[in-house]
Amino acid sequence: MRPLGIGLVGTGYMGKAHAVALQSVGAVFNTRFRPVCEMICSTTAEGAACKAIELGFKSSSGHWQDLIANPRVEALVIASPPTTHREIALAAFAAGKAVFCEKPLGSSLEDARAMADMAAASKLPNMVGFNYIRAPAVQLAREMILSGEIGEIIHVRAEHTEDFLADPQAPASWRTRDVSSGNLGDLSPHIINAMLRLAGPIERVVAQMQTVYSTRPGANGPEAVRNDDQADFLCRFKSGAIGAITVSRVATGSKLRYCFDIAGTKGALRFDAEDQNTLQYYDAGLKPGRQGFSKLLTAPEHPDYGAFCEGPGHGTGYSAQIVIEARDFLRAIETHEAISPTFEDGLQVSRIVAAISRSHTEERWVRIAEF
């Protein structure tokens, strides 16, 4: 067992999720590398000190540079806003540290490219936080696709819709100001990453985007919304499969409708993160009259489930995804192997995001190769 000093930048929603995961990952997976929560960074020194106590870190700072300068911090988890990712990650790599970065990878395609390039050049372990792909049922989907159980994929229908801005009176915030925090910038990377992982590279897209509510209540009256609320796009995969994907932050009633329907030549899979412990599986090889979508409840025989619970159907949640992510990051550090999603994978997602945006603006099909 080898302790591994971790620095965490960011103490919001995702910062806390990572702190919790770092504290339980060792016992859950009996990992050889054991995270030691060394130093945490928040926007102020006081805030950081407070969070260090709450989240169980040994020391704290109001400056991320202090984490990088700290020799006991061997790996950095970046959970601060996208606009900060690039600078922090580059400095971390320069200091020889492994880096885990929350999605999206930076606030622009340029950021993502710079970060992926530096990661490759540094040969240091790196990973992007597309956590949903680690839900056991999504891992199972990948396993079944790779094993050929549904034959060749012919069609994909997917969605990532949440309704956190469905109310027109929801106020303007960081979510409505920066392109990288909009619907396309913030939500779409999750489902795009899933599609790349499950169905392979995308060749071209055609998209439509929309800002449904053009202003939102601000501190001084209505404030203009500077990014999109919803987007649809068609895509063609390199394999020849085609698909249609919808992403929205204003889809009334959707809470975490990160879902996909994948049709193959021999079967089909359906997943919806609102019921993340189920993968629906249609096996076209069963006898006529006995075919139907089967509700596979996650169980110890499925990927990464058994470490959380020995009972089938007992369920894992969002937190478990982050713990699995932590295990994978530790494993990447231990083995020096690239474990997806790496920064390179994050860059591929960013290229597609850029293509969707251009397709919308220029009202045409756009090849990913343009980026």
Add this chain to the structure above:
Amino acid sequence: MRPLGIGLVGTGYMGKAHAVALQSVGAVFNTRFRPVCEMICSTTAEGAACKAIELGFKSSSGHWQDLIANPRVEALVIASPPTTHREIALAAFAAGKAVFCEKPLGSSLEDARAMADMAAASKLPNMVGFNYIRAPAVQLAREMILSGEIGEIIHVRAEHTEDFLADPQAPASWRTRDVSSGNLGDLSPHIINAMLRLAGPIERVVAQMQTVYSTRPGANGPEAVRNDDQADFLCRFKSGAIGAITVSRVATGSKLRYCFDIAGTKGALRFDAEDQNTLQYYDAGLKPGRQGFSKLLTAPEHPDYGAFCEGPGHGTGYSAQIVIEARDFLRAIETHEAISPTFEDGLQVSRIVAAISRSHTEERWVRIAEF
């Protein structure tokens, strides 16, 4: 109570469905006009005679012209292949008969336009068989949308997928030979009609289509498939709403996934014909923590349900849709009012089908106004 002589052309799947509906519609809805099954037409005189006995018609013929010439036939139901629709319908109008025509309206946009023009000129009752729109839960969806219960529609996600040709070994047939019988020609009109009915006119589309299995077993070895297997398209509605729609006849596992998710500013609706007695409704106006998609089971307080059964949740099926259709056709004849979907409505669907096809060929957004 007034008897109304009906002629039926076609004795296949839909012909039988209409025959059954004609015989029960009077008792179900206590209609003033009561259908009398006068004459039935099949491809041969012998076949027709046989079907007349089976399906309860007084007389029969191997020529549709005989039905039109029969003065006791006051209204014609056309359930023969799309390529025959135009000629029969035009002759029927010319003879002053009301016409109900199965979807799609003819085998091309030209057919649809000629039929709609003649229907308008004749001022005779006319209707197209987009039956799914008449399922009580779909009617309820429309009622709720019109009443403003979900506010303004901002997004539509819809699908009409079935898997009747998902098996690559399914043989070539009429379904794989004519454009009007392909996936776009045959399946898409249903869901397009639903979208027009529920979300209003469409302004433009961008589409991708695909023939997944380019040949299928024929009488003398592999036979080329001459139409599409699957299609996706994005659309923009006149109202400003946007949407994404998928249509497939090779979507493994889908049986009648005629489904839609409609997000409005105040709520949302979800429907799937595989569970046609349910409409899912999300009311954003309920108090926090008590909001969720509610499973509205069709009941006597919903449109057209009570005539079939006084008990809520007891369910109606495909047959009931055809009975409701028959009631509407009788009502159109009785009242001389246009009851949707008329031939004009069918033409609007055909224009969109044509736009989708062109969008695919020319790989660009196509305005419906081009047609």
Add this chain to the structure above:
Amino acid sequence: MRPLGIGLVGTGYMGKAHAVALQSVGAVFNTRFRPVCEMICSTTAEGAACKAIELGFKSSSGHWQDLIANPRVEALVIASPPTTHREIALAAFAAGKAVFCEKPLGSSLEDARAMADMAAASKLPNMVGFNYIRAPAVQLAREMILSGEIGEIIHVRAEHTEDFLADPQAPASWRTRDVSSGNLGDLSPHIINAMLRLAGPIERVVAQMQTVYSTRPGANGPEAVRNDDQADFLCRFKSGAIGAITVSRVATGSKLRYCFDIAGTKGALRFDAEDQNTLQYYDAGLKPGRQGFSKLLTAPEHPDYGAFCEGPGHGTGYSAQIVIEARDFLRAIETHEAISPTFEDGLQVSRIVAAISRSHTEERWVRIAEF
């Protein structure tokens, strides 16, 4: 094709349902015997005359004796209140007519016994209207059980709950006055019949019953409710299987929760009439990690579905159950074979109802053999 004159007693909910079914059954199933709607009986001559026109009968009467005296009436459908069943059925058998009687079979165990005895003695075709057993998915369940697909049944959990009297302000009516119209008398026979049909004879029961709302608004103030609102019972089947069943007319939110979970040694089945086009099937023989309840959507390869629709998943409803029932009654008349549920089957249900009632009163396990 042979016409068969039918007399119908009762023009309410079930009377109409049978009238509609009689008019479409011939075309749906291409039956050799074709029902001719000869004579209908309602409580008044005027009402009956009116219903004859509405429901398509040739003649009418305010006295059921007239139907029995009518030589053109070859078979009688009894859809009048339970208290009238015995007298009418006995007279019909005496006149040599086939009899279909709505459930429950008379208003008491004595009625049921007298009716079953007379049916047996007469050797005339007879049937009881436990319609839900004829839903294609329920027929499929029986087919799968008989074929051994789920092995031996070890446990049954079932329910028939509706909420038509869940509102304490729902007024007193015939439903609250007679024992045979109470929750146990009126609802339980359906699910008991299903259990007998699917899991075999029951040996003993222990029950608890309750009148939740002891009075209901009547014409002159509160009126006492004279029958039960809800009941639970445990049962032991002759096969050794055990089970627990709940029946309620006050189960808030249940519309037609006629449902069962049947666990066998090799698999399991689940059905809920609120989604009557689905049978859920768990096959314990599938490989680990790929086992799950599979949603079998009714389709042409399942019992009696294809006559209604050639498309899988297109759905049948309550009306189809009545049409299938009519087909079975015609077949029983044509073949002189007993087709379940016969009056004898109805009697077995009544014996269990009586045992449940006694178990409740005497607060003990009761053997069915006591009756």
Add this chain to the structure above:
Amino acid sequence: MRPLGIGLVGTGYMGKAHAVALQSVGAVFNTRFRPVCEMICSTTAEGAACKAIELGFKSSSGHWQDLIANPRVEALVIASPPTTHREIALAAFAAGKAVFCEKPLGSSLEDARAMADMAAASKLPNMVGFNYIRAPAVQLAREMILSGEIGEIIHVRAEHTEDFLADPQAPASWRTRDVSSGNLGDLSPHIINAMLRLAGPIERVVAQMQTVYSTRPGANGPEAVRNDDQADFLCRFKSGAIGAITVSRVATGSKLRYCFDIAGTKGALRFDAEDQNTLQYYDAGLKPGRQGFSKLLTAPEHPDYGAFCEGPGHGTGYSAQIVIEARDFLRAIETHEAISPTFEDGLQVSRIVAAISRSHTEERWVRIAEF
């Protein structure tokens, strides 16, 4: 922030679950008392030493007495077999330590009574591990019931079925040897506890139990199964409500069907742990035609959800229940308030288990007051 030394007895399924929970509860809930994993006990000293490293404990022992003797162990978590509970708990209380004990509370009613008595006498914090009650959706159910949202409870239908012994070839094990490890002893306490918590005290029961597979493969051929496989019971609550409950370890296809349907005078609730992030809610007060079971996805506005994730619908799993349990245990220690389920609550469950067992043996209704 105050560190609190914990000793853990047992390193199996539940031991690990508690170890993980102890390590994350502080960061998740920002608790004032922070668990320090002091000492762990397994059946051998070597095993314990190994587990201490894996699960993050400071020291270890092969004797539970060492944990009790350790002054740094302020609270004990007992996750060893039921037959060991009594002795350990009593010794712990005698040493002045707070005790958390896994369910069932000892291996007999006598054990439970002795433990509850000692807990009461000691006035030390105590708790039983009925974890499912802490799933946020179950907590929400309780909150809604207490607030009167569904009115008065009139009926309960519940189940705890799993299929871990559904295969007749599953070998004999500790699960098949001791009464406290049988279906009634091991599984039923969970759902009985839930019913007591949600619907209040039970007055009497009538039950049937069954050992479906009387022998199972043992080391030397077939070995007799000494406890039950499945049980059904009816119950009457003190409130007047009635119910039916099924418990099984051989219910083919059930994985964690810990479910309940609770009907009240104003609404109803349905829960199934196989989809633990959903509570279905029927509000009879909504307007006609808009009533239906609503799928409430757990969210930050529901009990204890927000600490795990700020996003609604993102889901919590089995692990979160154990973390919530740990928080409650810490809170009980901090506040000296009894937090349910206490040992006294565990005793109430054991009384009902005893009554069910007697009811089965004596084939009669049994009042809980007999115990």
